[in-house]
Amino acid sequence: MKLEDAKKTFDHLLHEMSRVIVGMDEVLKQMVVSLLTNSHAILEGYPGLAKTLCVKTMAQLLSLKFSRIQNTPDLMPSDITGTYIIEETTGGKRTFKFQPGPVFANIILADEINRATPKTQSALLEAMQERQVTVGNTTFKLEEPFFVLATQNPIEQEGTYPLPEAQSDRFLFKIRTEYPTYDQEVEIVNRYAEEEKRVSLKPAVSRDELIYLQSLTRQVPIATDIKKYAVSLVTSTRQKKDLIEYGASPRASIGIVLAAKGRALLEGRKYVSKQDINAMALPVLRHRIILSFEAERQNLHEDDVIKQLLK
Amino acid sequence: MPTKPIIAALQEVRSAVMQITLFTSLLDALVVFLISALVLILITLPWWYAFIIAVLYGVTHTVRNMKRHRNLAYVEEKVPELQEQLITVADTTAQDNAIVESLRQDVLQGMRAIKTSYFLSFGRLTRELITLAVVAILIITSAAHNIRFLDIGDTLRDLGKLAQGPPGAYELSGEGLEFIENLSEDIYGNKSIAELGSDELQLQLTPMLSDIDIGKVKPPESREFKSALPTEIKATTDVSFQESIPKGYQRIVKSYFREIAKTS
Numbered sequence: 001m002k003l004e005d006a007k008k009t010f011d012h013l014l015h016e017m018s019r020v021i022v023g024m025d026e027v028l029k030q031m032v033v034s035l036l037t038n039s040h041a042i043l044e045g046y047p048g049l050a051k052t053l054c055v056k057t058m059a060q061l062l063s064l065k066f067s068r069i070q071n072t073p074d075l076m077p078s079d080i081t082g083t084y085i086i087e088e089t090t091g092g093k094r095t096f097k098f099q100p101g102p103v104f105a106n107i108i109l110a111d112e113i114n115r116a117t118p119k120t121q122s123a124l125l126e127a128m129q130e131r132q133v134t135v136g137n138t139t140f141k142l143e144e145p146f147f148v149l150a151t152q153n154p155i156e157q158e159g160t161y162p163l164p165e166a167q168s169d170r171f172l173f174k175i176r177t178e179y180p181t182y183d184q185e186v187e188i189v190n191r192y193a194e195e196e197k198r199v200s201l202k203p204a205v206s207r208d209e210l211i212y213l214q215s216l217t218r219q220v221p222i223a224t225d226i227k228k229y230a231v232s233l234v235t236s237t238r239q240k241k242d243l244i245e246y247g248a249s250p251r252a253s254i255g256i257v258l259a260a261k262g263r264a265l266l267e268g269r270k271y272v273s274k275q276d277i278n279a280m281a282l283p284v285l286r287h288r289i290i291l292s293f294e295a296e297r298q299n300l301h302e303d304d305v306i307k308q309l310l311k
Numbered sequence: 312m313p314t315k316p317i318i319a320a321l322q323e324v325r326s327a328v329m330q331i332t333l334f335t336s337l338l339d340a341l342v343v344f345l346i347s348a349l350v351l352i353l354i355t356l357p358w359w360y361a362f363i364i365a366v367l368y369g370v371t372h373t374v375r376n377m378k379r380h381r382n383l384a385y386v387e388e389k390v391p392e393l394q395e396q397l398i399t400v401a402d403t404t405a406q407d408n409a410i411v412e413s414l415r416q417d418v419l420q421g422m423r424a425i426k427t428s429y430f431l432s433f434g435r436l437t438r439e440l441i442t443l444a445v446v447a448i449l450i451i452t453s454a455a456h457n458i459r460f461l462d463i464g465d466t467l468r469d470l471g472k473l474a475q476g477p478p479g480a481y482e483l484s485g486e487g488l489e490f491i492e493n494l495s496e497d498i499y500g501n502k503s504i505a506e507l508g509s510d511e512l513q514l515q516l517t518p519m520l521s522d523i524d525i526g527k528v529k530p531p532e533s534r535e536f537k538s539a540l541p542t543e544i545k546a547t548t549d550v551s552f553q554e555s556i557p558k559g560y561q562r563i564v565k566s567y568f569r570e571i572a573k574t575s
Contacts, residue, residue, distance in 0.1 A: 223399040223401075223403075225384065225402075270411075270414040
């Protein structure tokens with residue numbers, strides 16, 4: 001694939017997704033950027049905002065192995081990683097055979113991740129970080145590309161296990177899904193409340209193409225001044241003590257630069273712009289900062305504080 | 312594509328910007344020099360002080376501008392089409408991959424559009440040239456008509472005298488108006504005043520103001536002086552001074568005349 005073709009591929013991918021998803025352009029772009037940077041993302045939004053549909057549609061458009069994990073409080077780590085089962089051969093001999101869990105896929109939809117117990121969450125997060133799974137004495141490498149898209153609901157917090165900061169830091173993005181506009185909602189009703197029309201989606205990007213695009217993303221050059229701007233933005237979260245109790249880690253600096261590279265490639269640019277850094281600041285930083293009491297007293301949200309830093 | 316052409320192109324842009332910076336700094340320093348010279352002439356100070364002011368301004372101005380303009384972000388300000396691309400290319404000369412190479416080609420193409428005129432502010436240049444012309448005319452006019460607003464040397468001397476306080480010292484006794492004389496050795500006043508007449512008079516003639524027409528100068532007229540002397544000389548003593556003034560006031564009157572002699 002040539003560099004010029006990359007832009008066409010992304011345009012085609014986003015166009016195909018828009019056939020299923022109404023609006024949510026920024027959400028879809030952030031998901032693609034997350035894919036390009038070989039990182040994971042968590043989608044947060046109220047029920048019924050097409051979080052799961054977004055992930056399923058993307059999985060359909062990428063000719064990759066897809067699996068879905070519906071997280072519940074009784075879900076066990078082995079339900080995710082897989083386990084050894086006894087297999088009886090025709091000769092009557094019994095052997096242990098490893099039965100891979102849903103984590104052995106390329107795209108994983110971890111639905112309502114905050115409903116699983118911390119033990120189960122840890123099993124998934126370990127796989128996300130190490131890209132390998134250890135069951136018993138054996139370690140299994142996960143196939144590349146490995147991409148986890150988790151979803152969670154900001155309401156109905158009862159009976160949930162919110163992800164600890166250290167674990168949510170493993171996700172490059174926290175993508176926030178918002179309510180659609182009036183016109184978009186009318187379009188959603190038109191598409192899904194009328195006669196059911198199945199949209200046939202053809203894979204737009206192959207596995208090899210995706211791996212190539214991921215390597216291309218890291219090659220996008222970035223000027224030193226822009227790199228410094230990104231780092232200054234992240235370090236400023238640690239200095240704004242009046243509104244932020246705990247700022248973002250250096251992992252956020254890496255993430256924001258990488259995400260900016262991904263966005264530049266998605267936009268068909270051969271260099272990273274300051275606009276890319278600004279655009280990626282919200283999804284990269286919003287789950288990496290802990291607001292102070294003063295910020296909460298002023299009824300400020302993470303996005304409000306990050307926007308203040310961007311000024 | 313090798314890295315060399317882009318490095319050479321960046322170097323060329325940098326040197327062109329530096330040349331323009333030097334030129335504009337020189338022009339700024341010239342304006343400062345002429346304005347300073349005009350002010351110095353008007354306040355009667357040596358005009359060559361303006362050289363020191365202009366050199367100091369020129370050096371600081373040039374160093375500051377060169378620091379600012381050395382950064383390629385300055386070029387990007389002037390050429391928005393290359394915004395963020397030029398600095399990216401300059402910072403990644405060591406990298407070598409498909410995207411970087413493609414970007415270099417784009418930047419090289421875009422750099423052909425860079426013109427020297429982008430870095431020259433014609434409005435500012437015009438203003439500076441007009442200022443130069445106006446100030447030059449003012450300098451010539453002030454020299455021709457010997458216009459001086461202030462003699463800073465004299466003013467400073469006067470201020471120094473004021474700071475020393477008034478001449479002489481008067482003291483009032485506790486009882487009231489009794490004058491205590493500041494006694495001097497000479498009854499006819501201060502000796503230094505008497506010596507003023509022997510000082511050399513310092514005069515400066517401004518050639519531009521001389522209306523002497525050498526053609527109209529006549530030969531000096533001959534004058535006759537009378538050499539006859541008076542036949543008899545009488546010397547009398549003036550007694551009225553002591554006779555008409557009561558003895559108690561004689562010292563006051565004496566001091567009064569002495570003070571007049573000092574201040575005249």
